[in-house]
Amino acid sequence: MSNPLGKGKFSGLQLPIPEMARCIARQFAEVQPTSEKIKQVQLNTLAVWVTHDYCQMMGIPTDLEQSYSWNPVMRIMANVADLSLPGIGKLECRPVSMTAQTCFVPPEVWNLRVGYVVVEIDEQLQTAQLLGFTSVATQEEIPLSELNTLESLLEHLHHLKQSKAVKSSDMPEADVSDVAGTIVNLSRWFEQTFDIGWQSVGTLLNSDRLSLAYGFRQSDVDTFADVTSTETEGDVRRAKLIDLVVQLGSQKIVLVVELKAETSGKTCISLQVYPAGENPYLPSDLELAVLEPSGIVFMDAQSRQTDECVQLKFNGTSGEHFKVRIRLDEAHYAEEFVV
Structure with a gap:
């Protein structure tokens, strides 16, 4: 991959985790059936929120409500940490601990996202660091040393938005009521x-x-x-x-x-x-x-x-x-x- 970050931990961007994000993460987590799922949902939610904050800072529109991670059914059914970017697609936001050397990406989201951002969250849930991203995921454990920079993420998203805009410029919106045959x-x-x-x-x-x-x-x-x-x-x-x-x-x-x-x-x-x-x-x-x-x-x-x-x-x-x-x-x- 291009633009490696060394260990992937020294060129990222550190951001505070606001109290609102921690409150939402607790609400999403407390209704989960197991302690493992509680922790998973809490960290996933914080990773998505911090990435959302970063995108807002960079002028990239986001839609939390259209993200699977904001859907209570999807949170229970699967390990989802996506952020919906209108006109671009869904960006996966994977949390890691401060001692991690790799980032886990569930197989069910491989090739279903426009990219994968890795977010390091401290134990007190006070700060988070965006370590970098990869545009593809083909294995469960991605070494942090192989992550691309956040600058590359911005270039990647800009390219995707431009290419989708060109494809859809003269395309009529599909009529979803055009259903083949009977029910x-x-x-x-x-x-x-x-x-x-x-x-x-x-x-x-x-x-x-x-x-x-x-x-x-x-x-x-x-x-x-x-x-x-x-x-x-x-x-x-x-x-x-x-x-x-x-x-x-x-x-x-x-x-x-x-x-x-x-x-x-x-x-x-x-x-x-x-x-x-x-x-x-x-x-x-x-x-x-x-x-x-x-x-x-x-x-x-x-x-x-x-x-x-x-x-x-x-x-x-x-x-x-x-x-x-x-x-x-x-x-x-x-x-x-x-x-």
């Missing part, structure tokens, strides 16, 4: 009753592609069995071939929906998008998003170069509606589901 009733899938167009996964994807791609970006929450294996009782998966009509022709992709019945009565839902045909990788900047019925984006992910798959995972309750949107440049596809 897909997922509860009927457990009865082996499938809607038209939904096929077995093996029909559309070969086992080699699935075995290579499925280890990619696995969450440590409600992990599914390997998709190449035989379905266990209570699990079901189906695939659909989608043809996105883009400017230079068409882009065929495969949407895979996996369901797992939970003992709590909820359904664990996993969405995966793979390239169809012989192409080993998805096109860059393909967006997979889950939307609430109102059209508000609940969670999303974007593909990057050499991505074999993008994936989202969440829990749904019986009767709950949601939309899935896949978008590439001006082309988009959307479908509505009910659990």
Whole structure:
């Protein structure tokens, strides 16, 4: 990586942690189920807040309310420490202790963020130091000695904002109400009753592609069995071939929906998008998003170069509606589901 920081601890920026941030962190943490989760949420919240303060100082707009780290459901379900930057994407803000030599990055956020900032927080929770950043994460432990400078972070975010502005300058906003077909009733899938167009996964994807791609970006929450294996009782998966009509022709992709019945009565839902045909990788900047019925984006992910798959995972309750949107440049596809 360029612009190394030596040990990654001597060229960062130190900022105070305001009382408001500590109060919010306590509120978010005190409702967590375990002591480990309490500490995780508290430190994640402080890291996000300090990064938010830094961005505000640098004139970079932020939106805490649209960050997964500010969503009570997402805080419980996953190890999230993201900061939403309007017009750019989500920046992950990972906390570390003052004695740390590496920074832990959960696999479930690899390739789902525009960058990863490392924030050192003192034991008294009074001050924090932004140590640096990396634009990619491909391993759980990132050595602090390999971090790039904060100046590089600003350049990186500026470049992303400019490139996204160019791409969207003449692009009409996708109409999320343009839903393909009727509402897909997922509860009927457990009865082996499938809607038209939904096929077995093996029909559309070969086992080699699935075995290579499925280890990619696995969450440590409600992990599914390997998709190449035989379905266990209570699990079901189906695939659909989608043809996105883009400017230079068409882009065929495969949407895979996996369901797992939970003992709590909820359904664990996993969405995966793979390239169809012989192409080993998805096109860059393909967006997979889950939307609430109102059209508000609940969670999303974007593909990057050499991505074999993008994936989202969440829990749904019986009767709950949601939309899935896949978008590439001006082309988009959307479908509505009910659990």
